Amino acid sequence: MARVVVDVMLKPEILDPQGQAVQRALPRLGFQGISDVRQGKRFELEVDGPVDDAALARIHEMAETFLANTVIEDFVVKVEATENAVGADK
Amino acid sequence: MARVVVDVMLKPEILDPQGQAVQRALPRLGFQGISDVRQGKRFELEVDGPVDDAALARIHEMAETFLANTVIEDFVVKVEATENAVGADK
Amino acid sequence: MTARIGVVTFPGTLDDRDTQRAVRVAGAEAVPLWHRDKDLKQVDAVVLPGGFSYGDYLRAGAISRFSPVMESVIDQAKAGMPVLGICNGFQVLTETHLLPGAMLRNNHLHFICRDQKLRVESDRTAWTADYEAGQEISIPLKNIDGRYVADERTLDMLEAEGRVAFRYLDVNPNGSLRDIAGITNEAGNVVGLMPHPEHAVEPLIGTGRTDGLGFFTSILKKLVDAR
Amino acid sequence: MTLDTVKHATESPEAAQPWKELGLKEDEYARIREILGRRPTGAELAMYSVMWSEHCSYKSSKVHLKQFGEKVPENDAMLVGIGENAGVVDVGQGYAVTFKVESHNHPSYIEPYQGAATGVGGIVRDILAMGARPVAVVDPLRFGAADHPDTKRVLPGVVAGIGGYGNCLGLPNIGGEVVFDSCYQGNPLVNAGCIGVMKHEDIHLAKASGAGNKVILYGARTGGDGIGGVSVLASETFESTGPAKRPAVQVGDPFQEKLLIECTLEIFKEKLVDGIQDLGGAGLSCATSELASAGSGGMRVELDTVPLRDATLSPEEILMSESQERMCAIVEPDKVDRFMEICEKWDVIATVIGEVTDGERLEIFWHGEQIVDVPPRTVAHEGPVYHRPYARPSWQDALQADDAAKLPRPATAEELKDQVLKVVASPNQASKAWITDQYDRFVQGNTILAQPEDAGMVRVDEDTNLGVAMATDGNGRYAKLDPYAGAQLALAESYRNVAASGAKPLAISNCLNFGSPEDPDVMWQFAEATRGLADGCLALGTPVTGGNVSLYNQTGETAIHPTPVVAVLGVIDDVTRRTPIAFKEEGQLLYLLGETGEEFGGSAWSGVVHDHLGGLPPKVDLERERLLAEILISASRDGMIDAAHDLSDGGLVQAVVESCLRGDKGARLVVPDGLDAFTFLLSESAGRAVVSVPRSEELRFTDMCGARGLPVTRIGVVDGDAVEVQGHFALSLSELRTAHTETIPGLFA
Numbered sequence A, B: 001m002a003r004v005v006v007d008v009m010l011k012p013e014i015l016d017p018q019g020q021a022v023q024r025a026l027p028r029l030g031f032q033g034i035s036d037v038r039q040g041k042r043f044e045l046e047v048d049g050p051v052d053d054a055a056l057a058r059i060h061e062m063a064e065t066f067l068a069n070t071v072i073e074d075f076v077v078k079v080e081a082t083e084n085a086v087g088a089d090k
Numbered sequence C: 001m002t003a004r005i006g007v008v009t010f011p012g013t014l015d016d017r018d019t020q021r022a023v024r025v026a027g028a029e030a031v032p033l034w035h036r037d038k039d040l041k042q043v044d045a046v047v048l049p050g051g052f053s054y055g056d057y058l059r060a061g062a063i064s065r066f067s068p069v070m071e072s073v074i075d076q077a078k079a080g081m082p083v084l085g086i087c088n089g090f091q092v093l094t095e096t097h098l099l100p101g102a103m104l105r106n107n108h109l110h111f112i113c114r115d116q117k118l119r120v121e122s123d124r125t126a127w128t129a130d131y132e133a134g135q136e137i138s139i140p141l142k143n144i145d146g147r148y149v150a151d152e153r154t155l156d157m158l159e160a161e162g163r164v165a166f167r168y169l170d171v172n173p174n175g176s177l178r179d180i181a182g183i184t185n186e187a188g189n190v191v192g193l194m195p196h197p198e199h200a201v202e203p204l205i206g207t208g209r210t211d212g213l214g215f216f217t218s219i220l221k222k223l224v225d226a227r
Numbered sequence D: 001m002t003l004d005t006v007k008h009a010t011e012s013p014e015a016a017q018p019w020k021e022l023g024l025k026e027d028e029y030a031r032i033r034e035i036l037g038r039r040p041t042g043a044e045l046a047m048y049s050v051m052w053s054e055h056c057s058y059k060s061s062k063v064h065l066k067q068f069g070e071k072v073p074e075n076d077a078m079l080v081g082i083g084e085n086a087g088v089v090d091v092g093q094g095y096a097v098t099f100k101v102e103s104h105n106h107p108s109y110i111e112p113y114q115g116a117a118t119g120v121g122g123i124v125r126d127i128l129a130m131g132a133r134p135v136a137v138v139d140p141l142r143f144g145a146a147d148h149p150d151t152k153r154v155l156p157g158v159v160a161g162i163g164g165y166g167n168c169l170g171l172p173n174i175g176g177e178v179v180f181d182s183c184y185q186g187n188p189l190v191n192a193g194c195i196g197v198m199k200h201e202d203i204h205l206a207k208a209s210g211a212g213n214k215v216i217l218y219g220a221r222t223g224g225d226g227i228g229g230v231s232v233l234a235s236e237t238f239e240s241t242g243p244a245k246r247p248a249v250q251v252g253d254p255f256q257e258k259l260l261i262e263c264t265l266e267i268f269k270e271k272l273v274d275g276i277q278d279l280g281g282a283g284l285s286c287a288t289s290e291l292a293s294a295g296s297g298g299m300r301v302e303l304d305t306v307p308l309r310d311a312t313l314s315p316e317e318i319l320m321s322e323s324q325e326r327m328c329a330i331v332e333p334d335k336v337d338r339f340m341e342i343c344e345k346w347d348v349i350a351t352v353i354g355e356v357t358d359g360e361r362l363e364i365f366w367h368g369e370q371i372v373d374v375p376p377r378t379v380a381h382e383g384p385v386y387h388r389p390y391a392r393p394s395w396q397d398a399l400q401a402d403d404a405a406k407l408p409r410p411a412t413a414e415e416l417k418d419q420v421l422k423v424v425a426s427p428n429q430a431s432k433a434w435i436t437d438q439y440d441r442f443v444q445g446n447t448i449l450a451q452p453e454d455a456g457m458v459r460v461d462e463d464t465n466l467g468v469a470m471a472t473d474g475n476g477r478y479a480k481l482d483p484y485a486g487a488q489l490a491l492a493e494s495y496r497n498v499a500a501s502g503a504k505p506l507a508i509s510n511c512l513n514f515g516s517p518e519d520p521d522v523m524w525q526f527a528e529a530t531r532g533l534a535d536g537c538l539a540l541g542t543p544v545t546g547g548n549v550s551l552y553n554q555t556g557e558t559a560i561h562p563t564p565v566v567a568v569l570g571v572i573d574d575v576t577r578r579t580p581i582a583f584k585e586e587g588q589l590l591y592l593l594g595e596t597g598e599e600f601g602g603s604a605w606s607g608v609v610h611d612h613l614g615g616l617p618p619k620v621d622l623e624r625e626r627l628l629a630e631i632l633i634s635a636s637r638d639g640m641i642d643a644a645h646d647l648s649d650g651g652l653v654q655a656v657v658e659s660c661l662r663g664d665k666g667a668r669l670v671v672p673d674g675l676d677a678f679t680f681l682l683s684e685s686a687g688r689a690v691v692s693v694p695r696s697e698e699l700r701f702t703d704m705c706g707a708r709g710l711p712v713t714r715i716g717v718v719d720g721d722a723v724e725v726q727g728h729f730a731l732s733l734s735e736l737r738t739a740h741t742e743t744i745p746g747l748f749a
């Protein structure tokens, strides 16, 4: 079983009040030097079969039609390298 | 300027109603083979200065005390290799 | 025979019974529609009521949009059937792209419940004929994902085509672009808005005003006249 | 891991067991062994330990709560009394109403959002389990000092949690309280109440009867939520294999609960259940043992059949899990199929987990082996009972002697005006709209009155206009000065609020928030408060239908103020006759009902201006409260008054300011003969209300008060755009509005 991650973020031109609220709070909490914060969503999908191109294409479509609303959001699909996978690669 | 990403996910043992709702909807949309979905938050932080160990330590603390609610959430801090940075590295 | 107005119930819909009541108060017949049924039971118009369908998980309206009943509603709406989306219903309509734009978290990040003043900008839709353009009404507003956004081009188009149906007055309660509270499609049969006309159809209840009744009398008249 | 079966327990009587770590006392453990005639299995020990906890067994409070069942006033309305999930009263026209208040204090301090959210979820399931459709919620809340940094963490989370859950369920929030006091700093009080409506014949009870009937668990899957104590079990008795530390925090899923409500109501409608119980504290342990204990016969449960979210859960953990959004129903075999169909329709998972037997034991099996074999009553209803020692605290006399009468009073009109403004703007007296606007008060389309009205009111029948009203009140400052009187004042205020709205008070529920019962001072406060409340209910004719006790509300050695919160339920035959608080019509006359004395002990003025708490709380006169309520109700029914507002903390001026701001009209007040302006405006004498009377009704109204012996004083007129106290000062509405409405957003927005 493999994990695929879909990150969904608001498009840059769309106001992100959640991110802004976080950023405004930071100095009060004593954290300096963060010039911008954006908050988005992260989906972790556990895929049953192999994560081949066909599977990734399907997930891409799923992200485009469902997980993200492309009127306002951008998304990125990533295969998560599990500890093992990384080891195997090397 | 560099980007640091903080991923915040509900702890595995904590109920994730959002992820479950997404997962239950998938078969109806014609997407098979996803055995689990968890939904979390992704924060993209633009850091002003260099992202050295000190900066990362501060961001780690920020994630622990503020971005994540460690009663119910886990988090991961990652330095995002921006396109440029990757290019420069190579 | 009076008009039959369908009211859809998704899992998590909250205002379906209120909407049915509003339809009845206006004198029409309310027909409950279930999200799993494609069959629209020969209704003359459909209301997608407010609530938190599927808990508003993922995004408000995102999961409901894929229900069997919506397949039929989308087809019929494209063929000209009047459809009104209230609050969560509006969110569903933007997710289906029957209406342009999208709804986001309120700019202050809180749920807000208030008596909201609006201007009815268009009396040319199926649901607003009983109002006059420019008329000011007050009806309850209650949501957390009520901030209407669309790109500048879309907004300009909506304005130019007279498709901004309602605008917030006095206060913009959620940061909606150009104070937009509701919009219509080109044909004027599909209308969506965030505030809740169905909660303002009887004196005494809620805010005690009946400013929302016009939505339901408008559609009733239109449907009966069409016969 | 070896399974600790009944057989194994019998064979290994000497095995060490972590009863102490699970919170049991030595004699309690001995009693369990005696009941069973052997040592308990791990699963049995887990069940007894949670069911015999203070929270589930009421072991410290029981002996005092008994009075509520003994001093019962004559009241025909009572249909179901204390002991069920919630009490039920008859409101006429064949309708019955069930209501209850519960606490979720400790979880809300740890995780404010989820703690408060699951508090709402829990109380709603209690109401649902009685057979009723939940129609409204209320939320009495208490936090530490408004300007304390931790309050900025707790309050927004709690409010968002209550809204997040309640709004998503589609239940209008129609009332509650928000109180700040540093005594709640480490221990906020998050109480939640719910009202449900049904027809008499739909009342359901939590009992399992009829051998062969099926036990169905439905709703959410069971996960490792809220099983703090059991991790001890897992680690000490058994080699731990699963996740070592289970979360003590439960996460709510309001969407699932909404489905559970609709599904359950449809099941009720088709009369498919015999008995039903929600799963709350102590989860399946509680539901199975209570159902079996209240019914006839025994019960057999196959624990393996429980649908899990986490496959590594041990049987003990499954029994203890407090996963939310679950219910347990007893269903006749031939109705099971239909039951399952309805669950499927609503996407609710339902599983037959066992059946009612003709035995007398609750028997639970795991992979075919018996792990529980107990007499259910000993778990659910025959837990330990403590007679905790109590004594009047040594400091009580000194506290009462520290009379607020000696506090310096405003010397000039200017000073009086400043102090009035200060009171009106203080966090406790300020408008809570920033909070309550985060709650949906309109959903269901039946809301007649909601915050900031005196009572919340919803229509029950669209055709006849029958309605019910509810108010919740408590005043920890009064109760600290005198717990007996304080409890009665909470009752009186809530009763008065309901009557001011035009509804007839019928019955009450309560939530008793106190410190540690192991402290004799606290136990005395508890004993006095329950005695006061029971006596008060007898005098007012409003029986206690149920409630909740929350103990151990303290930080270290310091207990919170004793805080009995009382919810009064009222009925109104015709909601079109309801009385709002707003002064709306210029020229209407303002009358003060009741008598004003110099009563400042525990008052808002003494706290806000002098940071003082001492002396005695206002005098209680329940006969007067009864008369006042009768007058308010008659006046509303006969159209003699257009507005009414009860007087409580902040006194007359607070009430007048609220009514003026609500109606956007000013008032000209005249200080009555025999009173000084300060006492007139700021005293907190009980048994009072202010009403706005159309001139055409003046004579009829004052005659009625005169004839029935209620003191009534004309104090002014609705007029202008300021609150003016003639000869003293005037405050413009805009100045008052700013003072009253900007405090809370200024602190928390």
Ligand SMILES: Nc1ncnc2c1ncn2[C@@H]1O[C@H](COP(=O)(O)OP(=O)(O)O)[C@@H](O)[C@H]1O
Pocket: D138, D139, D140, D141, D173, D174, D175, D176, D177, D178, D432, D435, D436, D450, D451, D452, D453, D454, D455, D456, D472, D473, D497, D646, D648, D649
């Ligand atoms: N947490 C809350 N939730 C809902 N309503 C609230 C809450 N806090 C205060 N209110 C409402 O605000 C109004 C004023 O509250 P309060 O001053 O406590 O009333 P009173 O003193 O008359 O009991 C009432 O309508 C009350 O129900």
Ligand SMILES: [Mg+2]
Pocket: D453, D454, D455, D497, D645, D646, D648
């Ligand atoms: Mg009041």
